[in-house]
Amino acid sequence: MKEKHMLKISVVFLNFIVLTCSSHVQRFPLLMPNVHPDRDELYLCTPAKIVPNKNFYIVGFEPNATMDKIHHMILFGCTTPGSDDPYWDCGEMSTTNTNNLKESPPCSSGTHVIFAWARNASALTLPEGVGFQVGENTAIRYLVIQIHYSHKLPENELDSSGLTLVYTQTPLKKLAGVLLLGTGGEIAPHALTHLEVDCTINEGKVIHPFAYRVHTHSLGRVVSGYTIHKDEFGKDHWTLLGKRDPRTPQMFYPVFDKSPIGPQQRFAARCTMDSSARKDYTYVGFDNECSSNRPSVSTANGQSASNNWVRKAPIHS
Secondary structure: OHHHOOOOOOOOOOEEEOOOOOOOOEEEEEEOOOEOOOOOOEEEEEEEEEOOOOEEEEEEEEEEOOOOOOOEEEEEEEOEEOOOOOOEEOOOOOOOOOOOOOEOOOEEEOOEEEEEEEOOOOOEEOOOOEEEEEEOOOOOOEEEEEEEEOOOOOOOOOEOOEEEEEEEOOOOOEEOEEEEEEOOOEEOOOOEEEEEEEEEOOOOOOEOOOEEEEEEOOOEEEEEEEEEEEOOOOOEEEEEEEEEOOOOOEOOEEOOOOOOEOOOOEEEEEEEEEOOOOOOOEEEOOOEOEEEEEEEOOOOOEEOOOOOHHHHOOOOO
16 A cells, blocks of 8 residues: 555554653654655644543653754644544645645544644743643544645655654643634735734633744744733723744744733734735735744634724734
8 A cells, every 4th residue: 555655654653652650751752754755835744642541741842853844843632633544644735636645634523733843943841830631531632743844855865853742641730722823814915914813712711821932934024912801991901922023933932921811801913924025915825824822721712803903903013
């Protein structure tokens, strides 16, 4: 079966995370199984099944990748993976499939974003006593890493990029989660354009933000994230959580303000895009992206920003 694949591969494993009870941290490498991306703009996924009937807490992420080869990586938690194959084509932005690989999303059910990496970002260690819970008492039964290869590799060159996960089985009091804000839209040529999104916290939980990460493609110049709360008179108050040039390493940085965020408060993000050198319209998706994500203790349901968002946002965004 494998001979018909245009991706070249030496050894392929379906990884199982088999851990022993321990109070200290351990490491698990979740890596591509020596694949050969044979075309540009290829997204590949590979899974790891979590050993049943156990809970694990991921407390750190150590990248094994460089930006000269990898555009970005995303770690998903899934109830079921997108495929049972050792690896598959999982690119939402792919335009052609010439490698005979199965095409599926990273997860077929229960999708959770856990971590993302780009532009030679360094390792991330979560605050003391905080971790991403996966396994028995969660909906996450598999971990899937998605890697975006911007360019095909030279002939006969194999790749095993990925992440090393730092974990413990010791229960933690504070559980982490990721809130991802992403926009749609179009960017006119020869223009400076703002893309915006917001969402309301509908869960009855208090969120404690501690880090943020921004992501765009080549047009991004600034990405800003905020929390918004109304006072007793109905006036919106904006608090800057983070602001970054996405051309710098796209790692998680400490938030500017760690104030707790409660129900009915809002998160918002704005991306400033510069298309002054382009002659045609650019569309969010294959051509460019705008997203901001923040690890915290909970998640929220998202919605597109209203048409009045720009007029309400701080002018220094």
